[in-house]
Amino acid sequence: MEAAVQASDAVDTALAPGQPVIEVRGVWSVFALPGGGQHVVHQDLDLTVRRGEVLTLVGGSGTGKTVLLRHMLGLTRPARGQATVLGRPAGELAREGAAARVGMLFQQGALFSAFSVLDNIAFALRESGALPPALVREAALLKLQMVGLKASDAHKMPAELSGGMIKRVALARALIMDPPLLMLDEPTAGLDPDSSDAFVALLRALHQELGLTVVMVTHDLDTLFELSSRVAVLADKRVIINAPVPEVLAFEHPFIRHFFLGERGRRAMELLRQRQHARPAQGD
Ligand SMILES: Nc1ncnc2c1ncn2[C@@H]1O[C@H](COP(=O)(O)OP(=O)(O)O)[C@@H](O)[C@H]1O
Ligand SMILES: [Mg+2]
Numbered sequence: 001m002e003a004a005v006q007a008s009d010a011v012d013t014a015l016a017p018g019q020p021v022i023e024v025r026g027v028w029s030v031f032a033l034p035g036g037g038q039h040v041v042h043q044d045l046d047l048t049v050r051r052g053e054v055l056t057l058v059g060g061s062g063t064g065k066t067v068l069l070r071h072m073l074g075l076t077r078p079a080r081g082q083a084t085v086l087g088r089p090a091g092e093l094a095r096e097g098a099a100a101r102v103g104m105l106f107q108q109g110a111l112f113s114a115f116s117v118l119d120n121i122a123f124a125l126r127e128s129g130a131l132p133p134a135l136v137r138e139a140a141l142l143k144l145q146m147v148g149l150k151a152s153d154a155h156k157m158p159a160e161l162s163g164g165m166i167k168r169v170a171l172a173r174a175l176i177m178d179p180p181l182l183m184l185d186e187p188t189a190g191l192d193p194d195s196s197d198a199f200v201a202l203l204r205a206l207h208q209e210l211g212l213t214v215v216m217v218t219h220d221l222d223t224l225f226e227l228s229s230r231v232a233v234l235a236d237k238r239v240i241i242n243a244p245v246p247e248v249l250a251f252e253h254p255f256i257r258h259f260f261l262g263e264r265g266r267r268a269m270e271l272l273r274q275r276q277h278a279r280p281a282q283g284d
Contacts, residue, residue: 021181021213022049022072026081029067041067042078043237051180054207054214054227055242059234060255065217066107068234069183072215073104085181099124103174107185111158111169118144118154121172128177143172148202164195168202175206182207184216188223200226221260225272233259 029042041064049055057065070076071083074094083090086101093101111120122140125131131139144154147168158166167187174182187203188196200223207214207227218224224231225245232242235255241248249260260269 019051020048021051021086022047022215023084024048024068024071024081025084027068027071027078027083028080029064029071029076030079040237044081045234045238047232047239047242049213049215051213052211053229054216056224056228056231057215057217057234058219058224058231058259063234064237065234066185069104069185069215069217073098073102073183099128099179100177101179102181102183103177103179105167105170105174105182105184105187107189111166111173113158115158116154117149117156117158117161117169120158120169121176123173123176125176140172140176143176144169146175146206147172148198162195163191164199167191167195167199171202171206175210178210180211180213182212182214184214184218186218186220187216188218188220196220196223203227219259221267221269222271225269225275 024045024047027042027045028040029045031039031041033039045068047068057068059065067076071078072085072090074083074085074090074092077091085093098104112123115123118137118140119126121143122136125139126133126136141151141154144151149165149168149172153161153165158169161169184203188199191199203214204227206212214227216223216227228245230242230244231248232239233248233251233253233256234240235253240253241251241256243251248256
């Protein structure tokens with residue numbers, strides 16, 4: 001049994017519990033400046049994402065969070081270093097069509113405005129040609145229900161949807177091929193507080209039920225505290241710490257102090273303390 005596992009390909013090995021599913025090693029991201037010269041965004045950056053965790057990536061605006069997600073998706077190639085996803089170079093994954101391995105929820109929702117809800121959700125599965133149209137439809141309807149939408153929403157157009165519904169459709173679309181990995185760029189940005197709480201609760205439930213590994217960018221502290229197994233902090237062109245919240249809070253760095261311990265940070269921490277008090281068995 002053990003030998004069989006070891007003999008199987010790198011993808012299966014990477015799916016063992018607690019194993020690294022994403023490894024970013026020695027990455028440099030460099031962009032040419034319009035007036036000549038170079039803008040170094042990442043310098044010798046390392047990041048490991050382990051199976052089953054929710055890794056939250058934080059950093060100031062322009063520190064390269066989205067660029068790092070794009071490296072992990074294989075959409076942008078680093079100037080140096082590499083990103084390995086499920087044991088394979090991220091670029092290979094992208095060329096083969098990543099939807100079966102990695103679901104991506106883009107910051108703007110990014111639905112196709114001319115497609116119905118159901119056709120948006122079905123998109124990657126339909127394109128793959130793996131199933132006949134009737135089964136694609138069934139699969140999309142299942143995902144629609146999984147994200148808390150009603151069958152009667154299936155034929156709505158994106159322009160008719162609230163912000164919270166757009167996020168749900170985008171999430172269903174990201175999960176249509178049942179990928180083990182999900183990436184979220186600012187999943188609750190632009191949502192009102194109730195919709196944001198509801199979406200966070202949905203993400204929490206799906207993470208647990210589907211055993212997903214999640215990489216999330218957010219600057220919303222409620223979302224961060226509610227979902228994160230670990231927090232990776234991007235500053236000084238690299239990941240300065242990748243650890244559970246209490247360790248990150250204890251780490252001395254001006255950005256961390258500003259991000260967590262400013263006015264809004266104190267409010268969020270108070271909420272966190274209340275929640276932990278109300279739910280002592282959270283880790284079970
Ligand atoms: N394709 C590109 N060409 C030039 N500069 C880029 C490109 N993509 C990102 N950048 C620059 O890289 C930096 C990081 O961008 P980004 O990852 O979007 O930051 P954020 O952490 O806010 O998501 C920014 O200064 C941005 O202008
Ligand atoms: Mg960004």
